[in-house]
Amino acid sequence: MRGKRARASCSGHSWGGIFIKGIGVSSGIAIGRAFVDWKEHVEIEKEYVDDVEMELDRLNAAVEVAGQEIQDLYKDVASRLGRDEVEMFACHGMMIADPEFIGQIKGRIITESVNAEWAVRSVADKFIHVFEDMDDDYLKSKADDVKDVSARICRLLLHIEGGDMTALQEKSIVVARNFTASEIVQIDRDRVLGFVSQEGTLASHSIIMARNWGVPAVVDVSNILDVVETGDMMIVDGMDGVIILNPDEEIIELYRNKQACLAKFNEKLTDMKMKNTVTKDGIPLKIYANGDNIRDLRSAMEKGISGIGLFRTERLYMDRDRLPTESEQLGVYKKAVLDAGGKTVIFRTLDIGCDKVPGYLNVPDEENPALGYRAIRLSLSRADIFRIQIRALLRASAFGKAKIMFPMISGVEELRLAKGLIDDVKNDLKKEGIPFNPNIEIGVMIEVPSAAIISDLIAREVDFMSIGTNDLIQYTLAVDRMNRNLSHLFSPFHPGVLRLVKTVIDNGREKGVKVSICGEMAGDPLLIPVLVGMGLERFSMNADSILRARWIIAQVERSEMRDVVEQILSLSSVSEVRRFCEERFSSFRQCIPEN
Ligand code: PEP
């Protein structure tokens, strides 16, 4: 039981360290010590003990420390993220003080004369199965709380160093099998140098969050958990998608130079901070930011953006174990519009389902969740939930330039239903004398191919359209954005994707409707010039990509890029398009300083 796994050999070569290739999902270079999600290193075995009293003492001591840790975490996370976001820890606190749970563990030690860790694990497994078998999703989600609490007690019993990811003490490179969106939310971003995961894909929501933080990240790193231990020296190259384990001095030096070079480049980019976004031939464009919380929004605002092009509201529903109330939502939305200081904030209505499912919602298990009950479909079928969000958004519109955007619209019927609900809520608010902006702009995400194809028809009924390329790629290419075995097929360079994107931009222009792109493609250095050539005027991206995008735009001429687009659209394969863009725009990707 108590040891770490033996180090396995690794498929990478080992010149100056162990090189392992993954997929770079957030650029930059991190050099530092690894912090491995400890759960990956523990195998608990049953042992019979002679001294039952001693086991009980060990258990009591571990439970006491775990209780203290949970309390500390509660305070820490509450101070960083707001009290509402830490209800999970309140629940963990209750669980660790629950006489039924702890009593059963003690009972097992006494009656079976087994080691405390085994008693914890076996009782926890029993509870986990009971919760997992429940029909109610809220109760089902309690299984995760039991896993968390029992893991914490076992870690203390086993004296495993490092602790859990929420309590990172030193700046570290965090390594795990995978990161869930709710795990990332809990990690203190100031203590993270980089993210590495054995699984994970470019477009998973947890990775999008990491990229938002501007932290280098590499995913899909085969066998990394077999070879890395907490405290190991590690380099993460988020641009090339490489990690180097236990590098020698020469390699560290090499990467320190690369890091310095990048830092210099980033410094140069700070010149772009408050500049206008203008092409070399003088065409003004707009850059907006994507975000899902006030902190993202504020840091993006410092870069001189035109507003928030995508405010993902689902975080409000993911960070707690119940639905957010109208006033809780209003608090966040109002703060966002006030902080935006008169600039636009586009709130995307609830987009849950698929890889973002809060346990307390009764979202049924589905064969194909990405094609199932998610986003606007869920909102329309749960008008009780949707109305509350729309009320909060409309009320926030009284304080600034809020706009509402619906996710995953596939045709005009859904759009009309959603708009009808907004009209209903407006009437209610009017009757109640509650202020809101009656002319609030309404838009849609174009992320389903059918919507892209009929974007001329959709454009007649909306104020703006925003292309969600993450899902548009997934649905156009029939490639699950979460499936790591298909990552190589998920590509914005596919001619089918590019044609669809151009169709939407053209239709928007023709109908006089604003079009933006808010998927990850908008910040891709190799594709920004192409999008400029297609006539895109609004880009919405992670805060981290904004300055580089502005710098790239300043170096390209729209007239010239139009010709480039023509050439690209005549190419027939992903690799041809990619090669063309790499040859033409490689300096934008690598960001090599001039001197
Ligand atoms: C998209 O699909 O491109 C998008 C921006 O939405 P999300 O990534 O949140 O699904």
Ligand code: MG
């Ligand atoms: Mg989407």
